[in-house]
Amino acid sequence: MTATGAHQDGTGTTTRTWLWWERRRSAALDMGLALLSTLECVGEGARTAERIGIPISLGILFGLLAGPVLVLRRRWPIAVVLVSIAVTPLEMGYLLTIVGLYTLAASEVPRRIIATLAGMSLTATLIISFVRLHQDVQSAELVAGSIWYVPVIAAMVSAAITLPPVLLGLYIGARRRLMESLRERADSLEQELSLLADRAEQRAEWARTEERTRIAREMHDVVAHRVSLMVVHAAALQAVALKDPPKAVKNAALVGDMGRQALTELREMLGVLRTGDGGPRSAASVPLAAVGAAAAAAAAAAAVQDGPSLADVEDLVEQSRQTGMVVELAVQGETREYAPEIEQTAFRVVQEALTNVHKHAAGAKVMVRLAHRDAEVAMQVENGAPDAAGAAPGAALPSGGNGLVGMRERVLALGGVFVSGPTDTGGFRVSAVLPHRDGPGG
Incomplete structure (x- = not known):
């Protein structure tokens, strides 16, 4: 059997599909069940044909036609159950009935259809069990006090064949749908968390950009004014150095004062930036974006408090x-x-x-x-x-x-x-x- 398409499983991995099977294991299981169902139907068909007086080969042919239908249970569960109901009068297809009802109940088929087909299978099994038991009772010539024996046993047999697979299939189907719902919610939550992380990273990047802009503005304000005055004084110093030495000395002293003031302001600003995170922290305990944002906010607040007025x-x-x-x-x-x-x-x-x-x-x-x-x-x-x-x-x-x-x-x-x-x-x-x-x- 060759692969016919691709399928993505719950983890997002792309796998090859075999006809309507998503995995090879599922295909092997269904083929094995179909083989067992065929053997059972052939055996039961031969015995039934012998009992009712028809050619045994005809019973075997019915078994060969009905048993392999089980391989279609995942694709057409309704057809499998209808075939099992059709062969019930021949007293064959018990495995076909049990597995077909289980698959039907676990599928996405509407509940009313499941109830209808399960009721039809139960009724057919009940009638056949009643007739067969009644024949056995007559042939054994049991006493008249056993009037309730045949219907009670027939009801128990039909219920044992029909109800457990239906109930188990309903449970498995509900559990499967619940797991799919939880998986979808988990995927949705993962997407939301990813989106929130992206937004947080964007906000952190915006905060870093704003902080870089603020620092550049502060550096410009601190440096530009002081250095501008220093350049002006230096130019004046150059002009009067030979003509007016006392004024040149005064201008040189002013240049030195301006330079010291500029260095002091720069040192204070850099000190605030270095200590703006409020103390050492473990890099593993706090995200880099959070540390950067906290440091930027603290540095900004400290710089404002210590700034000029x-x-x-x-x-x-x-x-x-x-x-x-x-x-x-x-x-x-x-x-x-x-x-x-x-x-x-x-x-x-x-x-x-x-x-x-x-x-x-x-x-x-x-x-x-x-x-x-x-x-x-x-x-x-x-x-x-x-x-x-x-x-x-x-x-x-x-x-x-x-x-x-x-x-x-x-x-x-x-x-x-x-x-x-x-x-x-x-x-x-x-x-x-x-x-x-x-x-x-x-």
Whole structure:
């Protein structure tokens, strides 16, 4: 027998099928049962033919035709049961009846059909058993007191042949359907878990991307301003080194101070990133994505708590003044504390705006305004047109084009408003408004 197709089993493995059998073992079992059924039908057919006075060869022919039908039990269980009912009057096919009823009850055939065919088989077996027993009783000339013997024994025989295979088949069929249902639920649950894992990995990747962006923004804010001031002071130092030694010494000291401050801020930031996971953990006990997300969140929180505030804006302005820039600071409203993220974002906006003036508008006058309002805090940094005469020679600074983008991201993340653009006088204006959130002392 040759393979005729492919089939996937419960594990998803593709196997070859033999006609309607999914496995060779099933085919071997059915062929073995069909062989036994054929031998039984041939023997019973020969005895029945001899008893009722017909040619024995005819009984053997019936047995050869009926017995092999059992090989079709998985494909056509109804046909097998109908054949077993048809040969019941010849008192053959007991194995055919038992296995056929079991297969029918365990299959996906509707229950009403199973009940109908089982009832027909029971009735046929009951009638044949009754007639045969009645004949045996008459031939044995039993006493008249045995009137209930024949029907009771016939009912017991027919029930013993019909009911056990039907009940067992119903149980096996229900168990099989339950297992299939559980397998489908397990597959569905596995798919859901896989989907959740994919989503968790996506969220972790998103968190890592956001954290990388935040770190890059912090590094830009910390480094760009300090280094810009250092470059300006270094250019001024170069210009006055020979003409005004005391001023050159002062500028050199300022460059050193700026460098130390930049190194201190970088060291603090890197220290926060190294200890942001809250302590050592076993790599086997916590997933990498969870550790990375927790570390990123902790690092972000620590960086915000330890970062600069609005109280440092005056020092920031003073540092720019020391480079020769003309900067005015105006504060409106009552000064108060805000949430740490509000304080840090406001400081970074002013810092980056001043850094941009150093880069793109050397020698320009700058106006820094802070306004403390009831529901918000506003800041504005506006510079006039660049003045090449007031710029230190050799102080040209490169620009990565990320300053305004970083400021906008910071402000919008807190629900604020950010506006930037050139002014009518040839300068540039950066404005931001952040919603009020009480800080520790607010």
